[in-house]
Amino acid sequence: MKKIIFTLAGACLLCGSVFAESKMVFIKGGTFLMGSPVSERMRDKDEAQHSVTVDDFYCDAFEVRQSDYEKVMGKNPSYNKGANLPVENVSFYDALEYCNKKSLAEGLSAVYKIGGKNAKFPDVCVDLAADGYRLLTEAEWEYACRAGTTTIFSTGNWNNPKDANYEGSYPYLIEENYVRRTNPNVQPGLNRGKTIAVDSLAPNEFGLYNMHGNVSEWVFDYYGKYDDSVSAGVAGKSVQNPLGSATGVYRVNRGGGFNDFGKHLRSAYRSASNPLTKDRNLGFRIARNAGKRNVVSADGNGKNPAIKNGVFETKYDEKVASISVPKNPRVLVAYFSYSGNTESAAEYISKSLKAKFGDEKVDLVELEMQNPYRGGIYDVSQRDLMSGTRPPLKTKISAAKKAEYDVVLLGYPTWWATLPMPVYTFLESCDFSGKTVVSFSSHGGTMYGDSVSDLSKHLPKSYVGLPFEFFYSGGRDLNARIDGWLKESGM
Numbered sequence: 001m002k003k004i005i006f007t008l009a010g011a012c013l014l015c016g017s018v019f020a021e022s023k024m025v026f027i028k029g030g031t032f033l034m035g036s037p038v039s040e041r042m043r044d045k046d047e048a049q050h051s052v053t054v055d056d057f058y059c060d061a062f063e064v065r066q067s068d069y070e071k072v073m074g075k076n077p078s079y080n081k082g083a084n085l086p087v088e089n090v091s092f093y094d095a096l097e098y099c100n101k102k103s104l105a106e107g108l109s110a111v112y113k114i115g116g117k118n119a120k121f122p123d124v125c126v127d128l129a130a131d132g133y134r135l136l137t138e139a140e141w142e143y144a145c146r147a148g149t150t151t152i153f154s155t156g157n158w159n160n161p162k163d164a165n166y167e168g169s170y171p172y173l174i175e176e177n178y179v180r181r182t183n184p185n186v187q188p189g190l191n192r193g194k195t196i197a198v199d200s201l202a203p204n205e206f207g208l209y210n211m212h213g214n215v216s217e218w219v220f221d222y223y224g225k226y227d228d229s230v231s232a233g234v235a236g237k238s239v240q241n242p243l244g245s246a247t248g249v250y251r252v253n254r255g256g257g258f259n260d261f262g263k264h265l266r267s268a269y270r271s272a273s274n275p276l277t278k279d280r281n282l283g284f285r286i287a288r289n290a291g292k293r294n295v296v297s298a299d300g301n302g303k304n305p306a307i308k309n310g311v312f313e314t315k316y317d318e319k320v321a322s323i324s325v326p327k328n329p330r331v332l333v334a335y336f337s338y339s340g341n342t343e344s345a346a347e348y349i350s351k352s353l354k355a356k357f358g359d360e361k362v363d364l365v366e367l368e369m370q371n372p373y374r375g376g377i378y379d380v381s382q383r384d385l386m387s388g389t390r391p392p393l394k395t396k397i398s399a400a401k402k403a404e405y406d407v408v409l410l411g412y413p414t415w416w417a418t419l420p421m422p423v424y425t426f427l428e429s430c431d432f433s434g435k436t437v438v439s440f441s442s443h444g445g446t447m448y449g450d451s452v453s454d455l456s457k458h459l460p461k462s463y464v465g466l467p468f469e470f471f472y473s474g475g476r477d478l479n480a481r482i483d484g485w486l487k488e489s490g491m
Contacts, residue, residue: 025206025208032143043268051237052240057290063198073101084197104132109132152268153172167191167262170261172186212255218282220244222247223248246306329491331407333349333364342411342412350362353491356491367426408437408438410438413443419451438467439467441470
């Protein structure tokens with residue numbers, strides 16, 4: 001694909017408006033294969049490859065800077081402070097509000113209308129013809145990230161800290177090569193441990209910086225399967241400008257951040273997050289229309305019932321939105337622990353909740369394996385991860401007992417940036433539909449990894465609340481932090 005780049009400091013050639021800043025890059029639309037082939041190692045099942053066509057659009061060359069965000073919003077919520085660092089610790093709704101306020105400040109039309117009956121998870125309506133700033137769609141993001149490439153990353157089939165800011169100790173395919181390290185392409189590298197300036201490292205062929213790494217980026221789409229898109233793509237019809245589902249629970253973020261493993265930086269990788277999530281590893285970049293957005297349904301009939309008079313109407317899933325923590329909840333504190341750090345936190349959580357709600361309202365259950373892991377934990381847990389093993393549990397909870405709980409607090413150590421396999425065994429033995437599920441995790445520096453996203457994907461009919469993480473034993477303020485998290489979680 002031929003590289004086409006325009007940075008605009010003055011008039012937009014296609015729409016006649018004026019950009020206040022010279023960092024918007026014109027992206028020539030086209031058709032590409034979205035998702036990953038089945039041969040791509042470490043791919044997820046939700047990456048089914050299919051043909052997609054996107055129209056021309058403008059994309060910010062950079063992730064939104066803290067200086068930009070503070071200028072528009074009057075505050076800087078970022079954990080890692082720096083004017084030229086990407087803003088982070090912002091929710092999906094914060095990103096939408098920024099887009100609208102920036103648009104209005106520059107005399108442009110606001111793209112989003114945010115409101116409705118649900119104040120916590122409001123409806124979001126998208127004016128498809130508005131000339132203001134917006135988030136990229138998931139398809140636009142992947143198209144921009146790939147920049148004409150078909151490799152695993154836009155830089156090739158391997159990633160390197162010289163090309164991206166991520167947890168360089170865990171490059172792509174480290175799970176296959178951690179112990180023996182026989183593959184010369186899989187070598188642990190630099191772990192910067194923080195964000196870097198948005199114009200750092202080399203841009204891709206479209207002139208876009210840090211599409212891989214630095215901060216994971218909110219895009220507009222609700223998380224869901226590519227079902228409709230795949231059916232059209234397989235039939236030989238390219239899906240045109242897909243917008244994602246009109247209804248959902250979790251929003252997609254893309255690209256991986258400074259604290260993610262190499263596998264999470266793949267061009268096709270999709271992460272699903274509670275739209276209220278605020279994380280030091282999560283930011284966004286902005287886009288604009290470059291002419292009319294031609295949107296049709298996946299079957300090619302030109303009709304999309306969620307689009308009315310040029311407005312795409314999206315709603316948070318009403319069944320999940322109705323899930324709440326009652327005043328006197330029945331709580332299960334379930335945990336898997338290897339070294340005792342998660343166990344200690346679970347015991348404190350259980351004790352605190354029993355003091356508040358009564359002993360009979362709170363159950364503390366350890367998820368014990370029939371054949372516990374012994375020694376060489378990195379090796380054996382890696383083995384189970386790579387094979388998709390579900391180790392049998394000695395712990396048994398009856399279906400009737402599980403049905404009694406309103407809230408499940410799930411504790412685990414973050415291993416290989418995800419849930420330990422015994423936790424998957426537990427999850428797949430339960431039906432937590434209609435319940436609140438919130439995780440707490442111990443780690444050695446990678447925070448949640450993508451464990452919360454993986455948990456969300458496994459529980460589409462549950463409300464996965466905002467998680468809690470702590471470094472190993474947690475430090476002196478751990479109990480106080482747990483107390484604050486429980487309060488924020490409605491307990």
